[in-house]
Amino acid sequence: MRLVRSVAELRIAVRTLREGGKRIGFVPTMGFLHEGHASLIRQSTARCGATVVSIFVNPTQFGPNEDLAKYPRDLEGDQNLCLRMGVDLLFLPEVPEIYPTGFSTTVEPGRLAEPLCGQFRPGHFRGVATVVAKLFHMVEPDLAFFGQKDLQQTAVIRRMVRDLDMPVEVIVVPTVREAGGLALSSRNAYLSTEERQRACGISQGLFAADAAYRAGERHPERLVALALERIRPISSVQYCEVVDLQDMQPLLRPVDRPAALVTAAFVGSTRLIDNVILGQGPDLHESGTG
Ligand code: AMP
Numbered sequence: 001m002r003l004v005r006s007v008a009e010l011r012i013a014v015r016t017l018r019e020g021g022k023r024i025g026f027v028p029t030m031g032f033l034h035e036g037h038a039s040l041i042r043q044s045t046a047r048c049g050a051t052v053v054s055i056f057v058n059p060t061q062f063g064p065n066e067d068l069a070k071y072p073r074d075l076e077g078d079q080n081l082c083l084r085m086g087v088d089l090l091f092l093p094e095v096p097e098i099y100p101t102g103f104s105t106t107v108e109p110g111r112l113a114e115p116l117c118g119q120f121r122p123g124h125f126r127g128v129a130t131v132v133a134k135l136f137h138m139v140e141p142d143l144a145f146f147g148q149k150d151l152q153q154t155a156v157i158r159r160m161v162r163d164l165d166m167p168v169e170v171i172v173v174p175t176v177r178e179a180g181g182l183a184l185s186s187r188n189a190y191l192s193t194e195e196r197q198r199a200c201g202i203s204q205g206l207f208a209a210d211a212a213y214r215a216g217e218r219h220p221e222r223l224v225a226l227a228l229e230r231i232r233p234i235s236s237v238q239y240c241e242v243v244d245l246q247d248m249q250p251l252l253r254p255v256d257r258p259a260a261l262v263t264a265a266f267v268g269s270t271r272l273i274d275n276v277i278l279g280q281g282p283d284l285h286e287s288g289t290g
Helices: 007-018 035-047 075-084 124-139 148-163 186-190 193-214 220-234
Strands: 002-004 024-029 050-055 089-091 143-147 169-173 236-244 259-267 270-277
Touching: 002 007, 007 024, 007 050, 007 089, 007 124, 024 035, 024 124, 035 050, 035 075, 035 143, 035 169, 050 075, 050 124, 075 089, 124 148, 143 148, 148 169, 148 259, 148 270, 186 270, 193 220, 193 259, 193 270, 220 236, 220 259
Parallel strands: 002 089, 024 050, 024 143, 050 089, 143 169
Antiparallel strands: 236 259, 259 270
């Protein structure tokens, strides 16, 4: 596995990997890697001849009062995981490499970025879209892998790829969970043991609503109420909504199209997000660009 820190080195290393016609798979991350990231990497190594992973805690996607300064890091552990998993190239840029002095051009994701997390994290998806666009231009991957856990992010990135004609296929990988249902997240490191147990109520709420959906319930407000029965007692809820899977807009009428139940909630001072695609089996979440 090769470690590179500059864009120039990265471009040369990717060019070498591409020689011989290898497909390039790309997994962008903010590090503190866990089994969720590993699942993305596994998909990439299975489908591509070479896999590039980036670790970059992107400052432009954090709000002024968010956790940028204390975001968990473990470079050594991350390197070991990537090495074990057969990653070919690990890109570890510093902030000035990505945002040189005078940087001023951004990608504005528009309507998809407005509801849900966009409402509570102004500018977040602009930061995400901008950094992912830049990373796509640097790596020029054939396939790029993202987790369903960040569902709105996957919608924003798919839209950007279509709107800006980026020659990359976006693959969404199902959410990896702990045995109790809690979606793996680097931010789970902030939770105490007791909070971690409580946090399982979030996925339990989502699963209860999904079970009702499978049994025929189609009213968004009843599905949301069912989820909140479990989520509200254990957390402070920011949002919990049924949304159209394509455009992320809240569905106010009975669900008649692919939809997801999405939530963000604070357990103690830790903000967690999670979602389920309604009625979709756990092995059906992956799909290509479209
Ligand atoms: P992050 O390092 O949190 O920015 O995440 C990097 C990528 O890993 C994103 O595409 C996430 O959606 C994905 N990811 C994070 N947690 C999980 C999980 N529990 N299951 C699957 N993918 C995940």
